[in-house]
Amino acid sequence: xxxxxxxxxxxxxxxxxxxxxxxxxxxxxxxxxxxxxxxxxxxxxxxxxxxxxxxxxxxxxxxxxxxxxxxxxxxxxxxxxxxxxxxxxxx
Amino acid sequence: xxxxxxxxxxxxxxxxxxxxxxxxxxxxxxxxxxxxxxxxxxxxxxxxxxxxxxxxxxxxxxxxxxxxxxxxxxxxxxxxxxxxxxxxxxxxxxxxxxxxxxxxxxxxxxxxxxxxxxxxxxxxxxxxxxxxxxxxxxxxxxxxxxxxxxxxxxxxxxxxxxxxxxxxxxxxxxxxxxxxxxxxxxxxxxxxxxxxxxxxxxxxxxxx
Amino acid sequence: xxxxxxxxxxxxxxxxxxxxxxxxxxxxxxxxxxxxxxxxxxxxxxxxxxxxxxxxxxxxxxxxxxxxxxxxxxxxxxxxxxxxxxxxxxxxxxxxx
Numbered sequence: 001x002x003x004x005x006x007x008x009x010x011x012x013x014x015x016x017x018x019x020x021x022x023x024x025x026x027x028x029x030x031x032x033x034x035x036x037x038x039x040x041x042x043x044x045x046x047x048x049x050x051x052x053x054x055x056x057x058x059x060x061x062x063x064x065x066x067x068x069x070x071x072x073x074x075x076x077x078x079x080x081x082x083x084x085x086x087x088x089x090x091x
Numbered sequence: 092x093x094x095x096x097x098x099x100x101x102x103x104x105x106x107x108x109x110x111x112x113x114x115x116x117x118x119x120x121x122x123x124x125x126x127x128x129x130x131x132x133x134x135x136x137x138x139x140x141x142x143x144x145x146x147x148x149x150x151x152x153x154x155x156x157x158x159x160x161x162x163x164x165x166x167x168x169x170x171x172x173x174x175x176x177x178x179x180x181x182x183x184x185x186x187x188x189x190x191x192x193x194x195x196x197x198x199x200x201x202x203x204x205x206x207x208x209x210x211x212x213x214x215x216x217x218x219x220x221x222x223x224x225x226x227x228x229x230x231x232x233x234x235x236x237x238x239x240x241x242x243x244x245x246x247x248x249x250x251x252x253x254x255x256x257x258x259x260x261x262x263x264x265x266x267x268x269x270x271x272x273x274x275x276x277x278x279x280x281x282x283x284x285x286x287x288x289x290x291x292x293x294x295x296x297x298x299x
Numbered sequence: 300x301x302x303x304x305x306x307x308x309x310x311x312x313x314x315x316x317x318x319x320x321x322x323x324x325x326x327x328x329x330x331x332x333x334x335x336x337x338x339x340x341x342x343x344x345x346x347x348x349x350x351x352x353x354x355x356x357x358x359x360x361x362x363x364x365x366x367x368x369x370x371x372x373x374x375x376x377x378x379x380x381x382x383x384x385x386x387x388x389x390x391x392x393x394x395x396x
Contacts, residue, residue: 002197002248003225003324003368006218009233013212019107022114024209025131029123032131042199043318043346054106056200056215061106065113074116082112083105090108180336197322224324228373244377246364250320251357251382252339 020057027064036067044070138208140279142173143256146183146206147282148273151261160258161185168206176205180253184245186287191238192257193231193284195223196249203254207282214283224248234285257284265291300385302332302358307391310360310383318346321387329391330362333380341384356385 030036044063048054054062068074117123146167150157160167164181168174175181181203184192196202197220202210213219223230227244231237238244247255259281265273268291276288302308312327320342336359340351364377371377 001220002322004221006221009213009218011213019110021132023110024135025128028131029127037345039342039345058104058106061110073122079112083108086108086111225368246379248381253382
């Protein structure tokens, strides 16, 4: 990414949302347990097809999900199902 | 866990539900425990640019500490009760009358989180990551800072396991100030290198 | 290959697939070794769950900005540093740092 042309730097700061804090925390906790490493997480972020369309913490969460599924700790289906349940509960 | 705010309805990311689903599932399967997750949340909340400001202020007042900070950043941080990350290195680079340092991570957003907490959004932006290496002076200008003609700009791209922080120069007219007052002049942006410390009579912004 | 501070180096020009920690803007560029940082397990292997051993030497490498960008707007003495692993470096042409 270094050296590519770019527009002005947006200096606004968004309030970190609770889910973003959670994404950070889950990552840290998994690393603490030795279940993933920083390098694995970076590689997973880089491999995301929609890298350019996701926000910073969306990339983090998507990469953590990818690693958990890759390692067989969770399946995409159970994540989909539980996420859908939560969305229904919230609306 | 968090309140659902109606005005955010259309803006809420689908990843909010996904990460909560992941949390719930990992707790149910005993992969992680609730205290572990809470500890990590507290860990990040406890870290902030105030730590960096403290390191800088101490270095300005104490030559031995200054030397330690520049030769062994982790030891200096530990000496002030901070907990730097392992196995990453923590290196502090010094501004002088002829050198100004700027930190970036073009590959992702490496930042000394264990000392300073979360990086600002702009640091993680594609624009900063692409332009800071190629046109550092133009980027700094956008932040309202222009190094004088005779100053060399050194950009550090944190491409590996080293995390960098800038030790800015002590502003003039601060001879009477104590450590806490000096620390208040050092902003988060100054520690990355896009600006220099506030002047002693400058009003302190709420969040810098 | 072990380098000392002051050695001229060039970043290996070719890219390679997978997770790499040497930015593309440095490929094929010439600079110098500023400092030896020390040995670390190779992050390019760690990224795939491998041990990353044997450890590789990590170097702080300097480049003149005017050597990196044709349109560099700044002083001739401005420098860019990056932390680069030994296997991404090859000896560069002679000259003063």
